Amino acid sequence: MRSVKVGSILVVEDDKSLSEAYSIILGSAGYETALAFDGVEALKLLEKDQYELILLDLKMPHMDGVQFLKEYKKRYKDRQTKLVVFSNYDLQNEVKQAYELGIDKYFLKSWASPNDLLKIIEEVIEQK
Amino acid sequence: MTPVIFTFGILISSFAFVIGVMIKRANIEKNLLVNQIEVQEARDDLLALASHQLRTPATGVKQYLGIIRDGMAGNISAKQKKLVDEAYFYNEQQLRIINDFLYMAKLDAERVITHPAEFDLIELTEEVIRSYEYIAEEKQISIKLKAPKELVLYSDKQCLRMCIENILSNAIKYTNIKGQVSITISKQDVIAVMVVEDNGVGIHRKDRRKLFKKFSRIDNPLSSQEGGSGIGLYIAKKLIELNHGEISYKPTVDGSKFTLELPL
Numbered sequence: 001m002r003s004v005k006v007g008s009i010l011v012v013e014d015d016k017s018l019s020e021a022y023s024i025i026l027g028s029a030g031y032e033t034a035l036a037f038d039g040v041e042a043l044k045l046l047e048k049d050q051y052e053l054i055l056l057d058l059k060m061p062h063m064d065g066v067q068f069l070k071e072y073k074k075r076y077k078d079r080q081t082k083l084v085v086f087s088n089y090d091l092q093n094e095v096k097q098a099y100e101l102g103i104d105k106y107f108l109k110s111w112a113s114p115n116d117l118l119k120i121i122e123e124v125i126e127q128k
Numbered sequence: 129m130t131p132v133i134f135t136f137g138i139l140i141s142s143f144a145f146v147i148g149v150m151i152k153r154a155n156i157e158k159n160l161l162v163n164q165i166e167v168q169e170a171r172d173d174l175l176a177l178a179s180h181q182l183r184t185p186a187t188g189v190k191q192y193l194g195i196i197r198d199g200m201a202g203n204i205s206a207k208q209k210k211l212v213d214e215a216y217f218y219n220e221q222q223l224r225i226i227n228d229f230l231y232m233a234k235l236d237a238e239r240v241i242t243h244p245a246e247f248d249l250i251e252l253t254e255e256v257i258r259s260y261e262y263i264a265e266e267k268q269i270s271i272k273l274k275a276p277k278e279l280v281l282y283s284d285k286q287c288l289r290m291c292i293e294n295i296l297s298n299a300i301k302y303t304n305i306k307g308q309v310s311i312t313i314s315k316q317d318v319i320a321v322m323v324v325e326d327n328g329v330g331i332h333r334k335d336r337r338k339l340f341k342k343f344s345r346i347d348n349p350l351s352s353q354e355g356g357s358g359i360g361l362y363i364a365k366k367l368i369e370l371n372h373g374e375i376s377y378k379p380t381v382d383g384s385k386f387t388l389e390l391p392l
Binding site for chain 2: 015017018021022024025059087088089090091092095106108109110111113114115
């Protein structure tokens with residue numbers, strides 16, 4: 001297992017086009033991104049690498065955001081990785097559950113411009 | 129059969145009848161409740177699906193246009209930037225209308241849950257103003273903000289953003305070319321007060337009562353030129369109230385004045 005690489009972000013998003021856009025945006029600010037298209041793929045990547053932040057979609061096939069968070073917390077409860085969740089679904093119960101599972105931030109995908117996204121990521125990473 | 133036994137028999141059968149009716153009614157009520165829950169769940173699922181299907185394509189457009197606009201894919205000329213700004217603005221308008229309708233449906237179903245957190249109201253207002261700069265410039269309308277450096281609120285930022293967007297959008301829409309919109313923010317004891325004033329076409333006395341009502345598009349010299357769903361102020365009022373605040377309207381000598389009051 002490698003140690004956490006500063007500025008590394010795991011983007012877990014099932015829409016490949018959006019995922020690509022987030023990768024370009026985060027890359028433009030110097031972040032290094034890895035992409036997973038559902039919770040199962042994300043867990044596989046986490047077996048090999050640690051990230052400074054995980055940007056997680058809530059609604060995904062195979063394993064959705066909340067299921068992923070439950071599994072992640074079970075396996076890696078001591079990791080300090082920041083968790084940011086976003087969605088375009090109005091899933092109020094899931095958002096509540098995600099906060100209960102210890103996420104650092106939730107935002108509505110359609111609200112955030114590229115600069116808003118970078119600002120959120122920066123703020124969350126700077127939080128102690 | 130003695131009269132006592134007869135009376136007792138009638139009492140027992142009456143009691144059994146009443147119990148039977150009560151059980152039947154309880155079952156009907158239980159079935160009704162189950163049906164109501166099922167309808168509510170189906171409505172929630174439909175709303176969640178609709179929100180995703182409507183927002184996602186516009187979110188993709190927003191991200192890719194934003195990448196070009198903000199120079200994340202290399203430099204662009206001033207002319208290209210102006211065109212991309214225009215496309216970005218119209219996509220934002222579309223997203224705002226989608227969000228307004230989704231929130232209206234959720235408000236009607238009493239399914240809006242707020243997520244209060246601390247944030248700076250001034251920063252949020254500046255962000256909203258920036259997003260309307262393009263259309264204000266097109267109409268040569270100046271937007272002036274008078275506010276302290278920082279004013280921290282504990283409220284739902286997304287709700288507040290939608291309120292401010294709706295009020296500012298209306299102010300710009302219903303102000304003539306070369307007009308002026310001013311936003312003043314102040315702290316009064318434990319309340320944050322935001323006043324949005326314009327020197328636009330104003331609202332006729334007869335229309336003021338329906339101002340915050342659903343689908344209340346109001347006739348004025350600019351309403352036929354400007355688009356709108358007629359639900360913006362309805363949403364703004366409902367969302368402000370959900371966050372324990374108030375919104376009010378007063379006419380001014382040469383336009384309109386909307387006041388938002390929010391607990392800190």
